[in-house]
Amino acid sequence: MKHLLYLSLLLVAIETSAAEPLRIHWIDVExxxxxxxxxxxxxxxxFDTGMPGLRDPVRIHRHCRDIxxxxxxxHLVITHFDLDHYGGAADLAKLIPIGIVYDxxxxxQDVERVGEDYLGFPCDRRLVLTPGxxxxLKQAEGAAELRIDxxxxxxxxxxxxxxxxxxxRPDYATDQDKDRSHNANSITTLLHFGDFDFFNGADLTWNLEEKLVVPRNLIGEVDVYQTDHHGLDKSNNPVLIKxxxxxxxxxxxxxxxxxxxLTFAALTSTPSIEAIFQVHKNLRPDGETNNTTVERIANTTESENCTAHPILLEVAPDGSSYTVKIPSTGHESTFQSK
Ligand SMILES: [Zn+2]
Incomplete structure (x- = not known):
């Protein structure tokens, strides 16, 4: 009896330790x-496939294979029909098989824009995503429950x-001009993995970002925020971030x-934010003030000489904590999930 008990305890231990982490990788597509x-x-x-041409599909494929x-x-989610998001999809499909494509x-009015390459590349099936x-996703035994809403x-x-x-609406809230671009159409998602939450707003812009959190906060509080729209100032409304x-x-x-x-100021003035990570160093003159600490930046050169290092994030199988790694600098920091 005692042996049986030990055996079942051992099996439980093996099962829990065998659960894999959740990984989120930001692949550098300039x-x-x-x-x-x-x-x-x-x-x-x-989520998204970088620019047209071979550079980004090749980088994504290499990352999938080697890292x-x-x-x-x-599952391939194309968040909206701007080239830096859907542009690499058709060529990527020549390098690696693609299951379900969502947009x-x-x-x-989009047919001509996306073209036959996008509409015709091979995949298992295509689905349309709407809010809700x-x-x-398959759940893994021994790991926290995973959902992408x-x-x-x-x-x-x-x-x-x-x-x-x-x-x-807070006093500091401001409006920008109505966004008539494709960015406004972005598919915006919230990933839950146990206590861990990751918000990916794609390229959603200022006024719409506010609508997500005012007068009711439809997102809640999160652990990780992928800055909207690559950190451009048409997005990253401080009302959203705060x-x-x-x-x-x-x-x-x-x-x-x-x-x-504006984005950098919004991030650094948000008290909850403990660390900012960047795929690239901002090499514009304003980079003197608008850059995170150098060990948290994956790539520091201009795109012509860029060796495309990723940012890697790993969430513990139970969702309780996560580690962000910058392989190119050796930096890593661990955070508790909220
Ligand atoms: Zn974009």
């Missing part, structure tokens, strides 16, 4: 977007309920794109 998630069950979810260790992209729907949808798409949002805390209270911000900027002065 100021475009390519955020790769590898789930504890081994599935992969790629992430995956041979298929199970906000190709409206008649979830990306269907769609909060916004095509300028529509999830319905506010009593579950979403009231959040009146409402969702992230502990960590990760900026997928380029060496001259994003990391804007």
């Amino acid at each position: 100021g475009g977007a390519a955020t790769l998630i590898i789930t504890p069950s081994g599935e992969s979810v790629l 992430a260790g995956i041979t298929k992209i199970d 906000h729907g190709v409206r008649p 949808d979830q990306i269907p 769609v909060l916004a798409a095509l300028q529509h949002f999830i319905e506010p309920t009593d579950q979403h805390p009231e959040n009146p 409402s969702i209270k992230p502990r960590v911000a990760v900026m997928n900027n380029g060496h001259t794109k994003g990391c804007g002065p």
Whole structure:
């Protein structure tokens, strides 16, 4: 009997220790977007594919093979129809098989924009995401529950309920001009993994960012905030950032794109933020003040000579803590999930 008890305790121990972490990788596509998630069950979810041309698809494919260790992209989410997000998709599909492709729907006015390359590249199937949808993911035994919820798409949002805390408009709130670009249509998602929450607003812009958190906060508080729109100042409304209270911000900027002065000020004036990570050093003259500490920057050269180092994040299988690593500088820091 005693032996049996030991054996079952041992089996429980093996089972829990065998659970894999959740991984989030920011692949450098020079100021475009390519955020790769590898789930504890081994599935992969790629948000966006960088620019057209071979540079970004080749980088993404190499990263999948050599760093992430995956041979298929199970779920590809194209957040909106700007080239730095959907541009690499068709060429990427020639390098690695793609499972389900999600976007906000190709409206008649989008057909010419995305073109036949996008509409025709091979994949298992194509689905349209609308607010309230979830990306269907396999759960892994012994790991925290994983969910990716769609909060916004095509300028529509999830319905506010009593579950979403009231959040009146603060005095410092300001408006920008109405956004008539494709950025406004971004598919915006919230990933939950146990206590860990990751907000990916894609390129959502200022006025719409406020709508997500005022008069009710539809996001809640998060652990990690991928700065909207590569850290450009048309996005990163301080009302959003101060409402969702992230502990960590990760900026997928380029060496001259994003990391804007307003964005940087919004991040550094948000008390909850303990660390800012950047894919690139801001090499503009304003970089003197608008850059995080050098060990938290993955790439420091201009794009012509860039060796495209990633930012890696790993969440413990139970979701309780996470570690951000900058392999190019050897820096890593660990944070508790909220
Ligand atoms: Zn973009």
